[in-house]
Amino acid sequence: MPTPPSPTPQVQALVSYLEHESQPMIVLDPDYNILAANTAYQRQFGTADRPYLGHKCFRVSHHYDVPCDQAGEHCPMRRAFELKGPDRVLHIHHTPRGPEHVDVELRPILDGDRQVVAYVERLTTVKHASARANQAGLVGRSPAFNTALESVQRVARSQLPVLLQGESGTGKELFARAVHEVSDRHGGPFVVVDCSGLPETLFESELFGHEKGAFTGAMHRKPGLVETAAGGTLFLDEIGDVPLGMQVKLLRLIESGTFRRVGATETQQADFRLVAATHKPLQQMVADGSFRQDLYYRIAAFPIYLPPLRERAGDIPLLVDSFLQRGGKAASTVVIQPAAMARLQAHNWPGNIRELRNVLERARLFADDGVVRPEHLPEWLHGRPHPLPPAAPATSASPPPAPARDVDAEIRRMVQDGQLSRREMAESLGLSERTFYRRLKALGLS
Known part of the structure; x- marks a missing residue:
């Protein structure tokens, strides 16, 4: 086992200071050696059979034989040295409990000549995601997944609106819950508004609530989902489906932080963190006029791309x-x-x-x-196609079936012709743009 280097007075002073920190923290020298660790680190990451003092940080955390940047990962020490300032990254570390996502923040300690003499590393275990098989929550360890997870860690403690963008089935609600759980509002409610499941006639009442007698059937005052989310997070799922008429009122809510129940004259103060999600191309919808540009810029302060599987x-x-x-x-x-x-x-x-x-x-x-x-x-x-339902039996009045179309041949012809945009080609074939794009990729024409 390597002998730990003797700590300098400056390092000893650092260790004394770090003992008052509740988060796990270590001190490193410029050669990646772990010089010291506070009690919180020893409790969370150290065991009797897991020595770390005097060992390289990349060996302890990653089981690598070389620094992270030489193993294909981002190395915060390299970046902090170049910047002469802090760097932050999400890594998967080997811990006594197995592989875990860890938010690493590393700060260089400079001498009077602005030379790096040591580094202080703060490690925060990400509790809302698992790098191992788990029975609940977010699971993954691929680079694309980690990039999205790192974005959640960075934005969660701010008050910025978050826009989750990704295809259907990519786990948008789980990521929205992760934003809520890491935020300072984690003790408040997490309220989901399914924008695609609300007809326009009910949207305003569900969102803002209504007074008794506001409309036929309103037998009593009802608080809306905005009120229910007070002190917590309001998650607008599939915000691309919000009707244009309601987009104006939603924009007013976000801009002013106020709303009125249906049938009321008094203005209420809202208190929520906004997270929105959609699988629709909002920028394209802004261009064709089906989504308000001012609302888009309000909700898209911090967009996070959720990768497809x-x-x-x-x-x-x-x-x-x-x-x-x-x-x-x-x-x-x-x-x-x-x-x-x-x-x-x-x-x-x-x-x-x-x-x-x-x-x-x-x-x-x-x-x-x-x-x-x-x-x-x-x-x-x-490799077999999806089974189709049996065709209805033909009657004497039924017209003869149309000949089968060779869609692939039509796609090749239109691409070679080059007269139509991708969207126009998809529409002429009766396909969605996403389906059309998949056909292009399958044909090697993307």
């Missing part, structure tokens, strides 16, 4: 293990054969994590002996 395919085994652990005591014994796992990893998952979860819940019902095999997976995971 195909961009974090390395997380699929971790997610599979997590989903198989969920659903009761019997679920903990369910395992998956390597051949079945290979089928899952080969799929493109247009429905993302929600689709993967549904497939596994179905497969579990067929795994009588607790083993998920390839034959327990849907047929379309074996």
